[in-house]
Amino acid sequence: MSNLPEARALDAADPLRSWRGLFALPPGVVYLDGNSLGALPLGTASRLGEVMRREWGEGLIRSWNTADWISLPRRVGAMIAPLVGAAPHEVIACDSTSVNLFKLIAAALAMRPGRKVVLSEPGNFPTDLYMIAGLEAQGLAERRLAPRAELVAALDEDVALLLLTHVHYKTGAMHDMARLTRAAHDAGALVLWDLSHSAGAVPVDLTGCEADLAVGCGYKYLNGGPGAPAFAFVAERHHEALQQPLTGWMGHAAPFAFTDDYAPASGIDRLLTGTPPILALAALEEGVKLIAGIGMERLTTKSRALSEFLRAAIAETAPGLPCISPEDPTARGSQLSFRHPEAYAICQALIARGVIGDFRDPDILRLGLAPAYTRFEDCWNAAQALGEVLESGEWERPEYRQRAAVT
Amino acid sequence: MSNLPEARALDAADPLRSWRGLFALPPGVVYLDGNSLGALPLGTASRLGEVMRREWGEGLIRSWNTADWISLPRRVGAMIAPLVGAAPHEVIACDSTSVNLFKLIAAALAMRPGRKVVLSEPGNFPTDLYMIAGLEAQGLAERRLAPRAELVAALDEDVALLLLTHVHYKTGAMHDMARLTRAAHDAGALVLWDLSHSAGAVPVDLTGCEADLAVGCGYKYLNGGPGAPAFAFVAERHHEALQQPLTGWMGHAAPFAFTDDYAPASGIDRLLTGTPPILALAALEEGVKLIAGIGMERLTTKSRALSEFLRAAIAETAPGLPCISPEDPTARGSQLSFRHPEAYAICQALIARGVIGDFRDPDILRLGLAPAYTRFEDCWNAAQALGEVLESGEWERPEYRQRAAVT
Numbered sequence: 001m002s003n004l005p006e007a008r009a010l011d012a013a014d015p016l017r018s019w020r021g022l023f024a025l026p027p028g029v030v031y032l033d034g035n036s037l038g039a040l041p042l043g044t045a046s047r048l049g050e051v052m053r054r055e056w057g058e059g060l061i062r063s064w065n066t067a068d069w070i071s072l073p074r075r076v077g078a079m080i081a082p083l084v085g086a087a088p089h090e091v092i093a094c095d096s097t098s099v100n101l102f103k104l105i106a107a108a109l110a111m112r113p114g115r116k117v118v119l120s121e122p123g124n125f126p127t128d129l130y131m132i133a134g135l136e137a138q139g140l141a142e143r144r145l146a147p148r149a150e151l152v153a154a155l156d157e158d159v160a161l162l163l164l165t166h167v168h169y170k171t172g173a174m175h176d177m178a179r180l181t182r183a184a185h186d187a188g189a190l191v192l193w194d195l196s197h198s199a200g201a202v203p204v205d206l207t208g209c210e211a212d213l214a215v216g217c218g219y220k221y222l223n224g225g226p227g228a229p230a231f232a233f234v235a236e237r238h239h240e241a242l243q244q245p246l247t248g249w250m251g252h253a254a255p256f257a258f259t260d261d262y263a264p265a266s267g268i269d270r271l272l273t274g275t276p277p278i279l280a281l282a283a284l285e286e287g288v289k290l291i292a293g294i295g296m297e298r299l300t301t302k303s304r305a306l307s308e309f310l311r312a313a314i315a316e317t318a319p320g321l322p323c324i325s326p327e328d329p330t331a332r333g334s335q336l337s338f339r340h341p342e343a344y345a346i347c348q349a350l351i352a353r354g355v356i357g358d359f360r361d362p363d364i365l366r367l368g369l370a371p372a373y374t375r376f377e378d379c380w381n382a383a384q385a386l387g388e389v390l391e392s393g394e395w396e397r398p399e400y401r402q403r404a405a406v407t
Numbered sequence: 408m409s410n411l412p413e414a415r416a417l418d419a420a421d422p423l424r425s426w427r428g429l430f431a432l433p434p435g436v437v438y439l440d441g442n443s444l445g446a447l448p449l450g451t452a453s454r455l456g457e458v459m460r461r462e463w464g465e466g467l468i469r470s471w472n473t474a475d476w477i478s479l480p481r482r483v484g485a486m487i488a489p490l491v492g493a494a495p496h497e498v499i500a501c502d503s504t505s506v507n508l509f510k511l512i513a514a515a516l517a518m519r520p521g522r523k524v525v526l527s528e529p530g531n532f533p534t535d536l537y538m539i540a541g542l543e544a545q546g547l548a549e550r551r552l553a554p555r556a557e558l559v560a561a562l563d564e565d566v567a568l569l570l571l572t573h574v575h576y577k578t579g580a581m582h583d584m585a586r587l588t589r590a591a592h593d594a595g596a597l598v599l600w601d602l603s604h605s606a607g608a609v610p611v612d613l614t615g616c617e618a619d620l621a622v623g624c625g626y627k628y629l630n631g632g633p634g635a636p637a638f639a640f641v642a643e644r645h646h647e648a649l650q651q652p653l654t655g656w657m658g659h660a661a662p663f664a665f666t667d668d669y670a671p672a673s674g675i676d677r678l679l680t681g682t683p684p685i686l687a688l689a690a691l692e693e694g695v696k697l698i699a700g701i702g703m704e705r706l707t708t709k710s711r712a713l714s715e716f717l718r719a720a721i722a723e724t725a726p727g728l729p730c731i732s733p734e735d736p737t738a739r740g741s742q743l744s745f746r747h748p749e750a751y752a753i754c755q756a757l758i759a760r761g762v763i764g765d766f767r768d769p770d771i772l773r774l775g776l777a778p779a780y781t782r783f784e785d786c787w788n789a790a791q792a793l794g795e796v797l798e799s800g801e802w803e804r805p806e807y808r809q810r811a812a813v814t
């Protein structure tokens with residue numbers, strides 16, 4: 001039986017307790033949507049004020065050198081690297097997850113001439129599937145989807161790349177990265193992992209799994225702010241062979257020589273395309289700094305404890321609500337998802353009570369647990385609110401069924 | 408004969424005088440590099456503070472709806488539109504100039520099946536040429552370069568697209584957009600204009616010229632901050648046919664339906680790829696707001712008067728220094744460029760004196776005039792400093808010849 005005193009005792013004993021104070025969390029809100037948009041680190045507002053007023057306002061163009069703006073994509077990438085089991089020079093922060101997917105899918109196809117199939121699963125996050133479709137429309141790729149139980153069987157000699165999201169955005173189910181990477185390699189294919197729901201939330205060992213390529217999101221568990229730059233990983237052994245098609249001037253070996261012909265920079269830098277977005281990268285750096293400061297071991301321990309606590313609490317307050325996330329906490333991401341035909345209205349009713357989770361079409365209520373700042377008491381409050389919303393039927397109000405532009 | 412009292416009289420009579428006060432310009436600095444990085448608008452720091460603390464910190468995920476984050480790319484695009492002679496629904500703010508170039512070059516190739524040549528000129532801004540090279544390496548494009556005098560002759564039945572930068576970044580020379588667009592159309596090709604050195608600086612009439620496609624930079628004359636999002640234009644008549652390969656979820660007809668198959672949004676929205684970068688777009692919006700508020704007519708008048716004043720002043724203080732920008736102010740961008748074998752060291756010596764212009768490899772000193780905040784007195788001071796630097800030989804100091812990472 002979970003209860004409020006138990007939740008408070010767990011919070012009091014939580015080694016991450018003091019880190020929560022480094023985030024701006026509005027009073028009266030239980031925020032369980034850090035897997036969609038991470039909370040604002042207090043340091044971000046002052047850092048961006050400094051970047052704007054001192055570096056941009058006073059330093060002006062000189063800050064590319066004096067504030068070392070030019071190396072910000074590499075610096076932030078290196079800070080993300082240990083969170084995903086990569087070496088610092090294997091990760092870079094740039095563009096969006098979608099754009100980085102395009103670069104790396106195309107690069108993988110170029111590394112496997114004669115093979116055109118990119119294998120993924122139906123129901124993968126849309127942008128992953130759509131970016132394959134973009135290359136398919138260009139005649140460069142062929143999209144193949146197989147349900148997760150049939151993925152290994154679908155790996156044949158036509159497959160250039162296996163592209164999967166490590167933690168599923170809807171269910172939280174986690175792929176076995178080591179096993180699937182091995183299976184892809186056995187079939188002569190490369191593997192590209194989307195870590196959007198993993199980085200900063202669950203342990204990832206890209207190097208240990210011998211992963212080839214990865215991308216991930218900056219605005220979820222890394223707290224980089226809405227639409228923050230994403231990151232991309234390329235294993236060092238592929239650096240020299242890597243040819244990506246978005247060959248912009250910042251990925252050139254000598255951008256300031258202004259030559260007519262493209263020559264890729266050595267190493268991970270060749271993933272760069274346009275001028276780095278400094279304000280956005282500085283915000284991302286502040287978010288990553290906190291997560292890297294806590295470290296994946298403590299984040300993992302806390303994440304699993306939180307989700308187990310929340311699962312037990314909701315099993316008591318809303319016993320009829322099916323949880324569709326894996327039961328084993330080591331087999332799921334830092335979230336719990338529940339299925340209900342009126343999930344949208346239930347989610348709105350919860351938000352009206354100050355409990356912010358989110359809805360995923362058509363019938364999923366998703367509760368995210370950001371170990372850096374979510375408390376056990378938040379979980380307890382969320383479970384109570386969910387029980388009361390279901391019990392009272394208050395979600396039936398028409399205003400809770402009105403769909404907003406962004407759901 | 409230009410002189411300081413004359414400069415001050417011109418500033419006193421300048422109808423844009425009060426706008427300069429809306430930018431944060433450091434005292435003691437003559438900033439002639441707004442064509443590389445526009446100055447910080449005072450409103451940007453407070454706007455971003457508000458976006459961070461209130462919209463992100465307090466509103467959290469809800470702000471996608473409540474603060475209408477989701478429409479920011481369209482809103483900023485619509486605000487840029489009148490500056491380039493476009494309709495509001497023809498422009499969108501997203502990604503970098505380089506990434507937008509890739510989308511639109513690929514889209515043009517798809518609209519001209521059977522033609523693979525993308526025609527440009529040698530010495531065009533590198534990223535424009537490199538993005539063609541990226542598609543060339545994929546086997547989708549064939550890059551052809553012709554000197555500007557031979558461009559029209561190079562337009563044959565193999566050319567799918569003519570890709571040019573309207574105002575040349577090194578010399579400031581301006582192409583005749585109407586004439587070249589007509590010539591491209593006569594040859595059955597489309598035209599893509601890079602407006603990076605034009606938008607907010609010189610008059611552009613995309614609609615009047617019947618231009619097909621355009622891109623432009625957010626961090627030069629639009630003052631969006633270092634690495635700000637760029638913009639892209641597609642003439643309405645091409646909206647329905649437009650197929651660009653970076654088919655991310657934000658360009659989908661129904662992003663929140665989370666379907667497996669891509670279906671493009673109608674209109675300009677299909678140029679979107681990943682999640683919009685809200686902090687960066689909010690900063691860009693503040694910069695664009697000022698420029699749109701002044702309007703292109705007043706900006707053009709001021710720009711031409713400034714550059715004529717600066718040209719005359721430098722002709723007196725540094726009479727031996729060749730100006731390589733066109734003499735006719737209506738045939739050049741809002742800049743003046745000078746050639747000297749020691750341009751790098753001269754530029755550094757000027758910066759040491761507080762006069763910030765920039766250097767472009769191998770021998771160009773570039774002085775940009777941002778009509779929203781550059782004063783005639785700044786031009787007079789720059790001309791004096793340039794004369795003194797050349798006269799004294801102070802540029803010969805070894806520290807001025809040491810190349811920085813970013814030049």
